[in-house]
Amino acid sequence: MIGGRDWAAELTVLEAGQFRAAVATLLRQLAATAPLLMPEETLELEHASEGLWMQLSGTPDQWALRFLIDDMARGAERSRGLEGAWDCLASPAFAAALEAIELPTGHDESRMRRDVAAALDQHC
Numbered sequence: 001m002i003g004g005r006d007w008a009a010e011l012t013v014l015e016a017g018q019f020r021a022a023v024a025t026l027l028r029q030l031a032a033t034a035p036l037l038m039p040e041e042t043l044e045l046e047h048a049s050e051g052l053w054m055q056l057s058g059t060p061d062q063w064a065l066r067f068l069i070d071d072m073a074r075g076a077e078r079s080r081g082l083e084g085a086w087d088c089l090a091s092p093a094f095a096a097a098l099e100a101i102e103l104p105t106g107h108d109e110s111r112m113r114r115d116v117a118a119a120l121d122q123h124c
Contacts, residue, residue: 026056034060
């Protein structure tokens with residue numbers, strides 16, 4: 001389960017893994033780009049994978065995350081679209097929580113929801 005101000009959604013294990021990989025990629029790109037920026041400059045970084053698009057925008061010290069999920073792009077039987085975002089206060093906590101959880105190798109979605117909730121409680 002993920003959520004933000006006035007929204008929440010459940011992710012599959014595949015989606016959670018994609019989120020973790022996308023956020024890690026964006027943070028690596030941010031770390032590589034930050035030394036090249038002047039203090040007043042902002043940036044927008046994007047990452048796309050099958051059915052997921054993520055964007056990190058802001059400054060190296062204050063950044064926000066936004067995402068789109070399109071299950072049809074993944075070839076899902078049922079269509080599900082989802083859009084969400086976190087502000088610059090919530091985004092670093094969300095990124096830390098994603099890094100801290102252990103994703104199940106099987107299809108134990110309830111265990112993953114408990115792990116994500118516990119990780120968010122520790123970081124928020």
